[in-house]
Every structure is written in C-alpha cells, then in structure tokens.
Amino acid sequence: MKKIDLKSMELPEIKTLFGEMGEKPFRAGQLYSWIHQKKATEFQQMTNLSEDLRRRLAETCELSAFQIADRQISKLDGTRKYAFLLSDGNIIESVYMKYRHGISVCISSQAGCRMGCRFCASTLDGLARNLTAGEMLEQIDAIERDAGERVSHVVVMGSGEPLDNKENLIRFLHLVSDENGGGISQRNITVSTCGLVPEIRELAGEKFAITLALSLHAPNDALRRTMMPIANRYTIAETLKACDFYFEQTGRRMSYEYSLVRGVNDRPEHARELTGLLKGKNCHVNLIPVNPIKEREYRETMAPDVDRFKKELEKSGINVTIRRRLGADIDSACGQLRRRIQRGEVRKEAE
Structure with a gap:
C-alpha cells in the first residue's frame, strides 16, 4: 500500500488525517512543526508525540527525506550543486548560492523536462515524472540541514517546467511560504516558465506575491521557434499578453529572461526588436550569456556585445541586469542542471 506523503500536506489536511486516526487537532500542529520548522527526517525524532502515534505514522506515512547522492562545491565562489536520490532511483539536482542578501536555492520541479529548449541540459533525457510538493520542499530542507544555514530566497528554475507541474507547484508555494511552515516570504520566491499561456493565467488567479520569470530568449516568433518548441504553440504576443495579465492580477513586476547566444x-x-516588445512595460530583463552544454553548439555572447545589448535596452528605460554566473566550474549555472538516472553517472561526471 502506498504511504501517505505527509510533507506534501497542508496543516488542515493533516488535522483531518489525525481526526481519522483518533488524535486531537493540536497533535497535527506538533507534527507540522517537526516537518517544516525542525526539518525532521524520521518520526522517532518527534519526541513530543507518543510512541504509539510515531509507530502508526511510520507504518502508514512517509516524510520525503532525501539522500544526498553527490555534492560539488565551486572553487570559484562557493556555490554548491547537490544531487539528490529519489525513492524511485531518479536523481535530481539543486543549487545553493550565497549572495549579500542571503542564501538562495535553485530547485527542480520535475525529474527531467519535456519542453525541449535547445540551450538547456535539463530536457535532454526527456521527462521522467513530476516532483511532489514535498519533494520540491525537501530540496530546500536537505540543503539547510547540510549547509547549516537558513535559506532566504528560492528560485524554481532547476530541471523541469514548473507550470507543467502546476498543481504540485501551487501546493509547494503554499507550504514554503506558510508562516507555520517553511516561512519564506513569497516576495523572495521566483518561478520560471518557458511560457505556458493558460497556466500563467491560472497562476495569476492564485494571487501569490511571487515573481514570475518568463524565458523569452528571442524578440520575434520565427527566431524563438528555432530555440524553444513552446513557441510553436503560443506566439510572443499571446505570451506577453498573459504576462501583462499576471502583472494586472498580482501587482508583481514581470521578469524576462534572455539567454544571449x-x-x-x-x-x-x-x-532594438526586444525594446519594441517591452518598452513601457513594468518589467525587468535578465540578460544571461548562454551557459554552454556539451550536447549543443550554442556559445555564449562575448562581454562587449553583452554590454552593448544591455545599453540598447536601457536607452528606452528598460530595467536590465546581467545575470551573475555562479558555479560555472561545477556546471551549476542556468540551463546546466540535469536529471540523473543512476548514482554511478553522478559520480563519474563529478570525478
């Protein structure tokens, strides 16, 4: 019998479960605190719960605790790339980054990806499966336990298309930002999408205070279709209209990601074409010199050309930054995360 995934459950759901088990509601709050605030990985750690309750929970429930399959630390900037072993044998990657404003963690939303973007390693082996809300949350918790530091910012920008796993993503966002749960401010959370138009509109209806980042990467449909298969389904005009709707519904400024190839x-x-698309919008542009992957021919734009591109946008009042590359020596930069299939592959590449 499949065990109950407690880490993916919100507090009211756990209270209902405990009611069915004949337990008082306050016990659910104690369990919720152990999972989300104390980062417990085993029921035996929950010492204010009775031995009988801990035994019953162990028999029927699970906590989605991960085993670290590999950990690489950048010699350049201290960035850490983690490979986590899932219960089904898949291995996903997450990244720890230290900034002046705090600790940021980039997490995966799927094991693999089916979007097929040509500059991204995450999609090379296709999609294995969606991650549960608990598995998304556990990436943060496992890194906090290992690093001994509190995570303040989260970007859902690792392997996978978050809006292709929308139900689990929304559940994760509730859990990670709950003041009795993960406690991370929604304003410190960014979700990246390649542009699933209906899902962008549905996410807007949730009225989260998160930042939505659109992977744009081209200023016209013809070029975008050569880089991103999603462009065959939705035009840039349709996609930007959905992004405008997101801003109208949430009041949160859009972020546009543009990988320079x-x-x-x-x-x-x-x-100039990109300026024509974005001029006058309340938005921010992240320029990202593409991070090379061995299976693709794309190469990064040289620094002087990146600066010229940036200045052209700024002339029209568009807010622009150049993405700082972290962990380049351990392949942990944007677009370089992968789904692993077995532990040996992780170790072989790390050596």
Whole structure:
C-alpha cells in the first residue's frame, strides 16, 4: 500500500488525517512543526508525540527525506550543486548560492523536462515524472540541514517546467511560504516558465506575491521557434499578453529572461526588436550569456556585445541586469542542471 506523503500536506489536511486516526487537532500542529520548522527526517525524532502515534505514522506515512547522492562545491565562489536520490532511483539536482542578501536555492520541479529548449541540459533525457510538493520542499530542507544555514530566497528554475507541474507547484508555494511552515516570504520566491499561456493565467488567479520569470530568449516568433518548441504553440504576443495579465492580477513586476547566444539572438537589431516588445512595460530583463552544454553548439555572447545589448535596452528605460554566473566550474549555472538516472553517472561526471 502506498504511504501517505505527509510533507506534501497542508496543516488542515493533516488535522483531518489525525481526526481519522483518533488524535486531537493540536497533535497535527506538533507534527507540522517537526516537518517544516525542525526539518525532521524520521518520526522517532518527534519526541513530543507518543510512541504509539510515531509507530502508526511510520507504518502508514512517509516524510520525503532525501539522500544526498553527490555534492560539488565551486572553487570559484562557493556555490554548491547537490544531487539528490529519489525513492524511485531518479536523481535530481539543486543549487545553493550565497549572495549579500542571503542564501538562495535553485530547485527542480520535475525529474527531467519535456519542453525541449535547445540551450538547456535539463530536457535532454526527456521527462521522467513530476516532483511532489514535498519533494520540491525537501530540496530546500536537505540543503539547510547540510549547509547549516537558513535559506532566504528560492528560485524554481532547476530541471523541469514548473507550470507543467502546476498543481504540485501551487501546493509547494503554499507550504514554503506558510508562516507555520517553511516561512519564506513569497516576495523572495521566483518561478520560471518557458511560457505556458493558460497556466500563467491560472497562476495569476492564485494571487501569490511571487515573481514570475518568463524565458523569452528571442524578440520575434520565427527566431524563438528555432530555440524553444513552446513557441510553436503560443506566439510572443499571446505570451506577453498573459504576462501583462499576471502583472494586472498580482501587482508583481514581470521578469524576462534572455539567454544571449553568440551570432543567434545577440545582434543590435535583436536588442532594438526586444525594446519594441517591452518598452513601457513594468518589467525587468535578465540578460544571461548562454551557459554552454556539451550536447549543443550554442556559445555564449562575448562581454562587449553583452554590454552593448544591455545599453540598447536601457536607452528606452528598460530595467536590465546581467545575470551573475555562479558555479560555472561545477556546471551549476542556468540551463546546466540535469536529471540523473543512476548514482554511478553522478559520480563519474563529478570525478
């Protein structure tokens, strides 16, 4: 019999479960605190619960605790890339990054990805499965336990398309931002999408205070279709209209991600075209010199051309930053995370 996934359950659901078990509601609050605040990985750690209750929970429930399959630490900037072993044998990757404003963690939302973006390693082996809300949350908790530091910012920008796993994503966002749960401010959470238009509109209806980041990467449909298969389903005009709706519903400024690929989308005419799309919008543009992966021919734009591209956008009042690359020596930068299939593959690549 499949065990109950407690880490993916919100407090009212646990109270209902405990009622069915003949337990008082306050016991559910104690369990919830052990899971989300004290980061317990075993029921025996929950010493204010009775021995009988802990035994029954162990028999019928699980906590989604991860085993660290591998940990790499960048010699350049201290960034850490974690490989976590899932219960079904899949291995996913997450990244710990230290900034002046605190600790940021980039988590995966799926084991693999089916979106097929040409510059991204996460999609190379396709999609194995969605991650549960508990598995998304456990990436943060496992890193906090290992690093001994409190995570303040979360980006759902690792392997997978978060809005392709929308129900689990929404549940995760409730859990990670609950003041009695993960306690991370929604304003410190960013969710990235390649542009699933109906799902963007549905997420807007949740009225979260998170930042939504659209992977745009091209200023016109013809070029975007060569880079991102999703562009064959939704035009840039449709996608930006959905993003405008997100801003209208939430009041949260949109972020547009633009990976600069040498000789492909980084020319002055591309910058001018992008300016025409975004001028006057309440938005922010992240320029990302593409991070090379061995299976693709894309190469990063040179620094002088990145600066020229940035200045062209800024001339029209568009807010622009150049994404700082962290963990480049351990392949933990944007677009470089992968789904692993077995532990040996992780160790082999790490060596």
